[in-house]
Amino acid sequence: MAETKKAKGTLTIYDVAKSAGVSIASVSRVLNGQGTPRAETREAVMRAVRELSFVPDGAARALSNGLKEVVGVVFRRGGEQLFEGEDESFLFIDVINRGIEVGAQRRGFDLLISSVGFNDDNVAARIGALAGKADGLILHDRMLSAVGIARMADIVPIVTLAGAATPASLNVRCDNESGIKALVRHLAVDHGYTSLGYVTGRSDSPDNRTRARAFESEAAATGADIETGPMWQGNYSAAGGAAVVDALLGAGKTLPRAILCANDQTALGVIHGLARRGIRVPQDVAITGFDDVPVARHLHPPLTTIRQPMQELGATAFDILYSKISSGTGESDVVLPVELVIRESCGCPRQPALAGTSPDAARVVA
Amino acid sequence: MAETKKAKGTLTIYDVAKSAGVSIASVSRVLNGQGTPRAETREAVMRAVRELSFVPDGAARALSNGLKEVVGVVFRRGGEQLFEGEDESFLFIDVINRGIEVGAQRRGFDLLISSVGFNDDNVAARIGALAGKADGLILHDRMLSAVGIARMADIVPIVTLAGAATPASLNVRCDNESGIKALVRHLAVDHGYTSLGYVTGRSDSPDNRTRARAFESEAAATGADIETGPMWQGNYSAAGGAAVVDALLGAGKTLPRAILCANDQTALGVIHGLARRGIRVPQDVAITGFDDVPVARHLHPPLTTIRQPMQELGATAFDILYSKISSGTGESDVVLPVELVIRESCGCPRQPALAGTSPDAARVVA
DNA sequence: CGCTTACCGGTAAGCGCTTACCGGAGGGTC
DNA sequence: GACCCTCCGGTAAGCGCTTACCGGTAAGCG
Numbered sequence: 001m002a003e004t005k006k007a008k009g010t011l012t013i014y015d016v017a018k019s020a021g022v023s024i025a026s027v028s029r030v031l032n033g034q035g036t037p038r039a040e041t042r043e044a045v046m047r048a049v050r051e052l053s054f055v056p057d058g059a060a061r062a063l064s065n066g067l068k069e070v071v072g073v074v075f076r077r078g079g080e081q082l083f084e085g086e087d088e089s090f091l092f093i094d095v096i097n098r099g100i101e102v103g104a105q106r107r108g109f110d111l112l113i114s115s116v117g118f119n120d121d122n123v124a125a126r127i128g129a130l131a132g133k134a135d136g137l138i139l140h141d142r143m144l145s146a147v148g149i150a151r152m153a154d155i156v157p158i159v160t161l162a163g164a165a166t167p168a169s170l171n172v173r174c175d176n177e178s179g180i181k182a183l184v185r186h187l188a189v190d191h192g193y194t195s196l197g198y199v200t201g202r203s204d205s206p207d208n209r210t211r212a213r214a215f216e217s218e219a220a221a222t223g224a225d226i227e228t229g230p231m232w233q234g235n236y237s238a239a240g241g242a243a244v245v246d247a248l249l250g251a252g253k254t255l256p257r258a259i260l261c262a263n264d265q266t267a268l269g270v271i272h273g274l275a276r277r278g279i280r281v282p283q284d285v286a287i288t289g290f291d292d293v294p295v296a297r298h299l300h301p302p303l304t305t306i307r308q309p310m311q312e313l314g315a316t317a318f319d320i321l322y323s324k325i326s327s328g329t330g331e332s333d334v335v336l337p338v339e340l341v342i343r344e345s346c347g348c349p350r351q352p353a354l355a356g357t358s359p360d361a362a363r364v365v366a
Numbered sequence: 367m368a369e370t371k372k373a374k375g376t377l378t379i380y381d382v383a384k385s386a387g388v389s390i391a392s393v394s395r396v397l398n399g400q401g402t403p404r405a406e407t408r409e410a411v412m413r414a415v416r417e418l419s420f421v422p423d424g425a426a427r428a429l430s431n432g433l434k435e436v437v438g439v440v441f442r443r444g445g446e447q448l449f450e451g452e453d454e455s456f457l458f459i460d461v462i463n464r465g466i467e468v469g470a471q472r473r474g475f476d477l478l479i480s481s482v483g484f485n486d487d488n489v490a491a492r493i494g495a496l497a498g499k500a501d502g503l504i505l506h507d508r509m510l511s512a513v514g515i516a517r518m519a520d521i522v523p524i525v526t527l528a529g530a531a532t533p534a535s536l537n538v539r540c541d542n543e544s545g546i547k548a549l550v551r552h553l554a555v556d557h558g559y560t561s562l563g564y565v566t567g568r569s570d571s572p573d574n575r576t577r578a579r580a581f582e583s584e585a586a587a588t589g590a591d592i593e594t595g596p597m598w599q600g601n602y603s604a605a606g607g608a609a610v611v612d613a614l615l616g617a618g619k620t621l622p623r624a625i626l627c628a629n630d631q632t633a634l635g636v637i638h639g640l641a642r643r644g645i646r647v648p649q650d651v652a653i654t655g656f657d658d659v660p661v662a663r664h665l666h667p668p669l670t671t672i673r674q675p676m677q678e679l680g681a682t683a684f685d686i687l688y689s690k691i692s693s694g695t696g697e698s699d700v701v702l703p704v705e706l707v708i709r710e711s712c713g714c715p716r717q718p719a720l721a722g723t724s725p726d727a728a729r730v731v732a
Numbered sequence: 733c734g735c736t737t738a739c740c741g742g743t744a745a746g747c748g749c750t751t752a753c754c755g756g757a758g759g760g761t762c
Numbered sequence: 763g764a765c766c767c768t769c770c771g772g773t774a775a776g777c778g779c780t781t782a783c784c785g786g787t788a789a790g791c792g
Contacts (some may be wrong), residue, residue, distance in 0.1 A: 010432075012520075012748055023772045028750055035751095038770070055521050059428035060748035063777050066376075068425055070478065070499065078462065094460050097441065101481060110496060112436065113477045115467060123718060131423035133436065155377075155421050355684035391741045394780055401781095404740070426778035429747050723787055 013166050018113040020048035030058060034288035056089025066222050069109045071321060072134035072156075073097060074143050075318055078114040092293060092310065093140060096161065099314025100138060107322055109135075113279070124148055129241065131156045138314075142204055157324040159317045162207045165333035170324060172334045173319045176207055179306035180214035182340040183260055183288050187305075191256040191347050193286060197227040199244050199270060200226045201262030208236075208262050211290065215260060227256050234266045249277060258346070264289035264296050264305055271299060271345070282347035292341050309336055315335035377420050397422060435475045437502035437687060438522075439463055439507050440493055443481040447596035458659060458676065459506060464525065464682020474686055475501075482509065490514055494606060497522045502687045504680075505529070523690040525683045528573045531699035536690060538683045538700045542573055545672035545704040546580035549626055549654050552706060554588035554671075557713050559623040559652060563593040565610050565636060567602040567628030574602075574628055577656065581626060595623050600632045607635025607644075615643060620650050622715055623711070630655035630662050630671055637665060637711070648713040658707050668709035673700055 001276055017024040022041055029035040037045075048054070062068040075093050101111050116123050123147040127144065129177050131137055136157040144152060146166060153168035175217040186194045198215040201208035219226045231247050234240035241261060248255060261267035268290035272280050281287050281301060289296060292307035316334055324330035342348050383390045388407055395401040403411075414420070421599040426676060428434040440458050467477050480496050482489050493510065497503055502523040510518060512532060517533035518524055531537040553559045564581040569576035585592045597613050600606035607627060614621060627633035633655035637647055647653050647667060658673035680701055688694035708714050 010748090013750095014748085024749080025751075025773080029771085029780060032750080035771085036769075053517050055494050055498045057429070057748055060423045060777090061498075062425035063423070063429050063747090063779085064749040064751085066777075068499075072476075074644075098481070101479070105480075110438075110499060111479045113467070113479050114471075115464070129422050129474070132421045132427075133434075133476060151419050153754075155419060177598070193504075196392055225379060340775080376778090378779085379780095390779080391781075392741060392745080395741085398780080401741085402739080407741080423778055426747090427780080429749085430779040430781085431778090432747075 003240040005254055011052055013050075016045065016052060016054050019052060020044040027174040043215035046139040049184070060071075067131065068135050068247060069107075070112050070134045070326070071100070071109050072112045072114065072127075073100060073140075073317060074114050074116060074130060074137065075140035076143070086090065088280050092291065093309040096140070096314040099316075100291035100318045101314070102311065102316030103322070107318075107335035109318070109322070120232075124152075127152060128155070136290040138317050138321060138326050141207065141208045142202070157321055157330075159321045161313065161317055164206050170320050170330055170332050170334075172313055172320065172336065173207065174308045174313065174338050176210040176333050176338075179290060179308075179340070180211050180260070182338075183214060183290075183304075183306060184218040184222060184224075186217055186340060186342070187258040187260070187286060187288065187346060188219065188224045191258070191286065193224065193319075195225040195227065195256035195258070197256040197259045199232055199234040199241055199259060199261045201234060201266065203233065205236070211262060225256070227253075232334045234269075235263055236263050236266060238265045238269030241266035243269075243271035245270050245273030245277070255279070258286035258288070260288050260290075262290060262301060264291045265295045267303055267305070267345070268299060270297075271303075282345050286347045287345045289345075296341075297343060299345070301345045304343045304348065305341050307339045307341045309338070311359075312336060367501050375611075376423075377418055382411065382414045382418060382420050384391040385418060386410040394621060412543055433691075434477050434499065434501050435473075436500045437466070437470055437475050438478045438480065439466060439494075439506075439685060440480050440496065440497040440502040440503065441506035442484055442509070456498070457460060458657065460629050461676040462506070462683075463679040465677035465682075466684045468677065469681035469684030469688070470521060473684075474729045475684070480493060490518075494520060494521070494646050502691050503532050504683050507569070509572065522695075523687055525687045525690075527679065527683055528571070530572050535695055536698050536700075538679055538686065538702065540674045540679065540702050541572065542576040542704075544578040545706070546577050546626070548670060548704075549656075549670075550581060550584040550588060550590075552591045552634065552708070553624045553626070553654070554585065555654060557624070558650065559615070561591040561592065561622035561624070563598060563622040563625045564567065565598055565600040565607055565625060565627045565632050567600060567632065569599065571602070577628060591622070593619075600628055600635075602632060604635035604638070605633045607632035608639035609635075609643075611636055611639030611643070621645070624652040624654070626656075626658060630657045630659045630669060632709070633671070634661075634665060637669075648711055652713045653711045655711075660709075663709065665711070668713045670712035670714065671707050671708045673705045673707045675704070678702060 013024045016027045020027065022044060026041055027045050030037055031049070061278065064127055097111065097113070100119050104111055106217055112128060112130060112134050116126060118128070124144065127137065131152060134156060136159070137152065138159045138161065139326060141162045145152060149158055149160065149166055158169040160169055160171045162173045163171050168190050187196060196219050198212060200212055212216050216226065216228070231251065232244060234244050261270055267287050274285060279285055289303045289305035292305045296303040296305050311334055318334065320330045320334060344350055379393050382393045383707055386393065388410060390406055393411050396403055417521070417531050418450065423556070463479070470477055478500050480492060482492060485494070490510065493503065497518060500522060503518065504525045504527065506527045508558050510661045515524060515526065515532055516534050524535040526535055526537045528539045529537050553562060562585050564578060567577050579585065597617065598610060603647060624656050625636060627636055632708060640647055641649060645651055655669045655671035658671045662669040662671050679702055682702065683686065686696045686700060710716055
C-alpha cells in the first residue's frame with residue numbers, strides 16, 4: 001500500500017467557500033443544483049470554483065450520498081500475450097463494453113474495469129474488491145458460479161451478460177433460440193439441406209447450451225438428419241473449430257451438408273480446416289456462424305451468421321443495472337432480438353436481394 | 367441524480383465488529399494487516415467477515431486514507447457506430463489499456479475508463495469528473511491541450527501517452543526517431559532506394575510531428591530524394607492513406623520508389639490505393655507502416671513496419687503514474703524502444719533470415 | 733510481591749462532502 | 763406597527779472507514 005496520506009495542497013470545499021465568502025453548504029448547493037441560491041451567491045461560488053480549478057472529491061461525495069456513480073465490469077482476458085485469433089473475441093467484449101459506457105455516460109456513471117486471466121485463482125476476491133468500489137457490477141460470460149453470483153449479489157446489484165437470471169441477479173442476453181432457428185430454417189428449408197451438424201462452444205457457457213438445444217429441436221422439427229456427439233465439441237475459438245474438422249475427417253466420418261458453428265470464430269476455424277482438406281464452402285459444405293463480428297464479412301466466403309446487437313446489449317445491461325441501483329426494481333431477464341445476416345457461406349449467391357437494404361448482406365430479423 | 371439514499375441493509379464495519387465481538391479498530395486492523403492482533407482476534411474477525419460477506423466500502427476507505435486505488439483512463443472513440451476500418455485503432459487503444467491494467471493490478475488499482483467522442487464538446491468537464499474519482503489520470507493521444515493538461519494536473523497527477531511531457535505532467539512514448547531512422551536506413555541503404563515519401567498522420571499529433579521530422583532529417587542524411595508537401599497529409603486512417611495516393615496520382619506526380627506511412631492503417635490505405643491503380647507493392651513502390659498492429663502480418667504483401675511495445679507502453683504509464691501518486695516523484699518522459707519488423711512490403715524476400723528467430727518476420731531492435 | 737515494560741485493543745477524531753434543520757431578514761397583510 | 767410567511771444560507775451531523783492515542787492487562791524482573 002502506498003503511504004500517501006495527503007497530497008499537500010488538497011483543495012476542499014472549505015477553500016472554495018472561503019474564497020467565495022460563503023458557507024460550504026452554499027458551495028455544495030450551487031455545485032449540485034439543489035435549493036435556490038441567489039444569483040449573486042451562485043456567481044461567487046462559480047467564480048471561486050473556476051479560479052481554484054476545484055473538483056469535488058468523488059470518494060467523499062460517494063460516502064456522503066451513498067452513490068459512487070461507478071459501475072464495475074469484469075471479463076476474462078486471454079493472457080499477458082495476445083494470441084493471434086483472439087483479437088476477435090477481444091473486440092466482441094470491447095464492443096459490449098463500449099455499449100455499457102454509452103449507457104453509463106447518460107447517467108454520469110463511469111466504468112471501472114477489471115479483467116481476469118483465465119488462470120487467475122482469486123477471481124471472487126478480485127470481484128469483491130471491485131464491488132466495494134462500485135454501485136453495481138456487470139459480469140461478462142462465465143465469470144462466477146451461481147453461488148458466487150448469489151454471494152456477490154448481496155453486496156451489490158449484479159447483471160450478468162449471456163448468462164441466466166438468478167433470484168439475486170439480473171441478466172441480459174440475445175435471443176439465441178430465434179437465431180439458431182432462423183439459421184436452421186434457412187439451411188434446411190430455404191436451401192433444402194437434409195443433414196446438419198453443430199460445432200459447440202464451451203460447455204460451461206449458457207449461451208452455448210441454449211444454442212445447442214435450439215439446434216437439436218429445430219433441426220428435428222425440420223426433419224433433417226443431425227450429427228452430434230463429443231467429436232462436435234468446440235470451444236468458441238478458431239483452433240477449436242479446426243480441431244473438430246480434423247477429428248471428424250480423421251475418424252473417416254462423412255460431413256453433413258451444412259454445419260452451424262457456435263460462434264463466428266469457430267466458423268472461421270472450420271472453414272480453414274475444410275479448406276486445408278480441399279473441401280469447398282459452400283459447394284460441398286455450407287457453414288454458418290453466430291455473432292457477426294466485423295471480420296465475418298471479409299472471410300472467404302463471406303460468412304452467413306446471426307448478428308447480435310452487441311452495443312445495445314451493453315447499454316441495456318447498464319440500464320437495468322441502473323434501475324436496480326436507483327429504484328431497486330428492474331427487469332430480471334432481458335432478451336434482445338438478433339438478425340439473420342445472409343452472405344455466401346450458406347450457399348446463397350452474392351448479395352441476394354431478399355430483404356436487403358444493406359449493401360453487404362441481406363438481413364432478416366430473426 | 368438517483369434518489370438512492372441508503373440500500374436498506376448496508377453492511378458496515380460495525381456489524382462485523384459486533385458479530386465478532388471486537389471493536390471496529392480491530393476489524394480494520396485485521397482486514398488491512400496492520401498491527402499485531404492476537405490469533406484469536408484475527409480468527410473471530412475473519413469468521414465474521416466471511417459469514418456476513420463483508421466488503422469494505424471503497425469510498426469510505428478512499429476518503430479515510432486519501433487513496434482511491436483507481437486510475438482514470440481517457441481516450442477517443444469514433445462514434446456510436448463502429449466504422450469499418452476503425453477496428454484497428456480500437457485494438458491499438460485497447461491493447462494499451464490492457465497494459466495499463468496489468469500494471470494497475472500489481473498495485474491493487476482498477477481502471478476507471480471514459481471514452482470521449484470526437485465531437486463531444488465538454489471534454490474537459492468529463493475529464494474533470496473522472497479526475498475526482500481517481501488518484502491519477504492517463505490520457506491517450508490528443509485528449510487535451512497543453513493548458514488543459516496544466517489545469518488538470520493540479521487536480522491529479524497526469525500521464526500522457528504519445529504526447530510530450532510538460533512541467534506538470536508525465537509522458538510515455540515510443541522512440542519514434544529510431545523507428546523512422548531504422549526504416550529509412552533499411553529502405554535507402556539496404557534496398558538502395560533513392561527516392562522516398564512520407565504520408566503523415568494527424569497534424570496535431572506529437573508522434574506524427576516527430577516522425578515527420580525524423581524522416582526528413584534521416585532521409586536527407588542518406589542522400590535520398592524526398593517528396594513532401596501538403597499532398598502528403600494523411601490522418602492516421604486507411605481512408606486518408608488511400609486519399610493521398612489518389613491525390614498524388616490524380617495530379618500526375620511520379621511516386622517515389624518507397625513510401626513510409628505514419629501508421630499501419632495509413633499503409634493499409636496506401637496499399638489499397640495503389641492496388642486499385644495496378645501499382646505493385648513492393649515491385650513498383652515499397653511501403654512501410656508504423657505500430658505493427660495485429661493485422662499487419664496478414665496484409666498483401668505482409669507489412670514491414672515498426673513494432674511499438676503497446677502493452678508495455680500502458681504498463682509503464684501506470685508505473686510512473688503510480689510512483690508519482692505514491693512518492694510524488696517519477697520519470698517525466700519515458701521513451702520505449704521500438705523494433706524494426708521486416709516483412710515483404712519493403713521488397714525483402716519472404717521471411718528473410720536476417721536476425722529472425724520469429725517465424726513470421728525478422729525483428730531488429732531499432 | 734510490587735514495579736516496569738510490552739502488547740493489544742478500544743475510543744474517538746477526522747477524511748470531504750451532502751443535507752436536515754434552524755434562524756435571520758425582508759416583504760406582505762390586516 | 764405587529765405578525766406571519768417566505769426565502770436564503772449557515773451550522774452541524776453523519777456517511778464508513780483508518781489510525782493516533784491511551785488505558786488495561788499480563789508478563790518479566792529484582
